[in-house]
Amino acid sequence: MTLVDARPRSAAIRSAVPGKRRKRPFTLPLVLLVLFLIYSVAPVWWLFVSSTKNLSDLYQSFGLWFAHWNFFANVRETLTYDNGVFGQWMWNSVLYATAGAAGATLIATAAGYGLAKFRFRGRGLVFAITVGSSLLPGALLAMPMYLLFSKIGLVGTIWSVLIPYFVNPFSVYLGRVYADGSVPDELLEAARLDGASELRIFTRISLRLMTTGAVTIFILNFIAIWNNFFLPLFMLNGERTFPVILGLYSWNEQLLESQGDMTNLVITGSLLSIIPLAVFMISLQRYWRSGVLLGSIK
């Protein structure tokens, strides 16, 4: 009786509210949003416009609009400078980010699955250090890690960056959340009764059910590694092993120290270095956003 009564009333409210909504003035919020949009986008617009200019236009023409179109000449110069070192840097970034994220994903999904689906002695402790260490300031570890790695001869090799990238406590936490949510216990029990080994159950059943979570973990690690400056700065010393981020930094350092003007190389290189990451992030937005939100809300 009360249910029937309630329905028309709430329907009346609903129809009344949008009517009210349409009348609300949006001018002030819109103006503020547009101002902020300009602030967010203008520097990237400047970067794009500047990458299309030759050196003299860069210094003399208006910064936020085009002058003579010199984009492809800039790209060619960037890619061929110093025997194509820029291409090597881009390749290094792709390699480090892909291999590092793949390793981190594999380790984190396995560990998260172990934490979510098995009861074992010390499980609480493992989980506690996982949560606790994601609060630890990561950069503080870099100096002692560098010293340890130089003792065993790892500094300067690809492993000096990959090994730290492989271990990501926050990803383990995400892995646990995803395993909890997507792998039903009944399915595991059934597979065990059929005599499947634990490894086989993990690779054939659980990993497939956790695909969405694994993809999210992969993307978050890929972005973090692509953007990482600190670890390569400490660990890598040969210019040919730099990721693109560190390479641009070293170019800019040379630029300000030496006589030759490399400004257009740094600018064009900066633009080129954003493109793979932006394409990657926009096309997989659904995944990384869900992962970020999961991490922040839980």
Place this chain on the structure above:
Amino acid sequence: MSVVDDAPPARRGAASRAWTAPGWAFNLPYLLGFLAVYVAPVGYAIWQSTHQEKRSGLGFGAPKVVFTGFQNFSQVLGDGAFWTSLLRVVAVAAVEIPVVLGLALVLALLLDVVKSRLARYFRVAFLVPYMVPIVVATLVWLYLYSPVASPLVAAFHGLNFFTPVTTYLSIGNVLVWAQIGFNMILFAAALQAIPGDLFEAARLDGAGEPRIAWSIKIPAVRPVLVLTGMFSIIGMLQLFTEPQILRQLAPQAISMDFTPMQSIYAAGFSANNYDYAAAMSVVLAVVTGILAFVFYRITNRRTVL
């Protein structure tokens, strides 16, 4: 250890023992890695910070590493430059974090009011800075601050971005620009999770949009605000990349030991004084821990009230 175990094996009987080992096995790669890149460096930093490399008598022969106890630490504690750099990042954080979180929250609230189709375009545009790596973002701003090629300097009639005062604004601006979009997404998601009937009820009671924002929306994003605040504090105390790159343009305004992490980097790689760098790392970690804990206590007490 057994205290934290939430399911003692005994309860499940012998059958459960079969799946105790796999739990460890699945965690083994992670735990080995954790030992290598977390436990070992922390242990080594503590060991190193209590030792010093000493050369005997005339400086001939191999240097000897000797235990010096608290000596490195007392040197750090008496190091004026280190404390200045620490105070500097605390001051920058005290302004920058409220500005970033406040602006991000305002933007999220504004986006919540405008039409949803329009909001989607804004949201993508606000995320543009998040897609730019920090190093590239700092390089772009470095050029925008530089007197030669910048439309900003032209627009402000030769404004100097690296006076003792504007240096802080210049660094702060890079941080704000890079961080707002991401924080806004977090707040926007928390706002979308609020059940819609709360707003209907508030409107029926005659609450306007500002009142709804203040009394319903802001309390709802509080947990996210506290968490992002916590991570911001930890991140800001390690401030390194932005000043290190801007330093290329303005070495007079931004010194080698402008932030604690820069001091550590300089002590390690320029002076090769690794023991001292390790001691500074430990002190910075302790200070970070204390500040994060204080922040946690303050924000939690307010929740209760």
